[in-house]
Amino acid sequence: MDETKQRIALFIDADNAPASKFEDVLSEVANYGVVTIRKAYGNWKSPTLKAWEELLHEYAIQPIQQFDLTKGKNASDIALVIDAMDVMYTKQIDVMCFVTSDSDFTPMVTRALAEGKVVLGFGERKTPLPFVNACSKFLFLDQEKEKTKSVTKPKNIKSDTKLINLLRQAIEATEDEDGWAALGPVGANISNKTSFDTRNYGFKNLSSLFKSIDLFELKRGVGNTYLVRDIRKQTKS
Numbered sequence: 001m002d003e004t005k006q007r008i009a010l011f012i013d014a015d016n017a018p019a020s021k022f023e024d025v026l027s028e029v030a031n032y033g034v035v036t037i038r039k040a041y042g043n044w045k046s047p048t049l050k051a052w053e054e055l056l057h058e059y060a061i062q063p064i065q066q067f068d069l070t071k072g073k074n075a076s077d078i079a080l081v082i083d084a085m086d087v088m089y090t091k092q093i094d095v096m097c098f099v100t101s102d103s104d105f106t107p108m109v110t111r112a113l114a115e116g117k118v119v120l121g122f123g124e125r126k127t128p129l130p131f132v133n134a135c136s137k138f139l140f141l142d143q144e145k146e147k148t149k150s151v152t153k154p155k156n157i158k159s160d161t162k163l164i165n166l167l168r169q170a171i172e173a174t175e176d177e178d179g180w181a182a183l184g185p186v187g188a189n190i191s192n193k194t195s196f197d198t199r200n201y202g203f204k205n206l207s208s209l210f211k212s213i214d215l216f217e218l219k220r221g222v223g224n225t226y227l228v229r230d231i232r233k234q235t236k237s
Helices: 019-029 047-053 075-090 103-114 129-134 145-151 154-158 161-174 183-191 206-211
Strands: 006-013 033-042 062-065 095-099 118-123 137-140 216-220 226-230
Touching (some): 006 019, 006 075, 019 047, 019 095, 019 118, 033 047, 033 075, 062 075, 075 095, 075 103, 103 118, 103 129, 129 137, 154 161, 161 183, 161 226, 183 206, 183 226, 206 216, 206 226
Parallel strands (some): 006 033, 118 137
């Protein structure tokens, strides 16, 4: 294995994640390095995990059996956290990836971040925001094409006050005296604050997101890079 590549530990809460989207997960984590640990947790005697069971051998996932010892309680959550803590302190791991829609793992994520790990999260849109925002990056797995089309409408984006404020603050933090900010630093500023990813809004990259919102203007800078400015600055310059 290339020693320069980051090592990734992948933990799957099979009870709370769609097996049909696992290839999407692997495609994303491949951008960060090599997955050296792959574990999936759940009651494998349950028929609800049949779809995950079919993926175990194909993707070399280690199944961790957890019986439902108490009604209404998921023993898999505790087992996953114990293993994740063990891996974090005993293995050479750079990135920790959690595939789940359960917010119970939020403390685990914050602890991993405190230890200097990059934390990737994957789940459905029902995932509580505390868990989503705690991750270094979080991607929604149930972002269907039909939904993407509706999400990409500028009027829908403009109504998202939280998003618009996030974008404006990032520009303000990195802009020059004329109000123009390079897209790279803007994206980095946003990433330092939250698990923001343009694909969750239906856009491939940050430039296409800004282009869709008439509250901002875009132009090419040095080296064909993009510069962005809050359109309110246009009237002041």
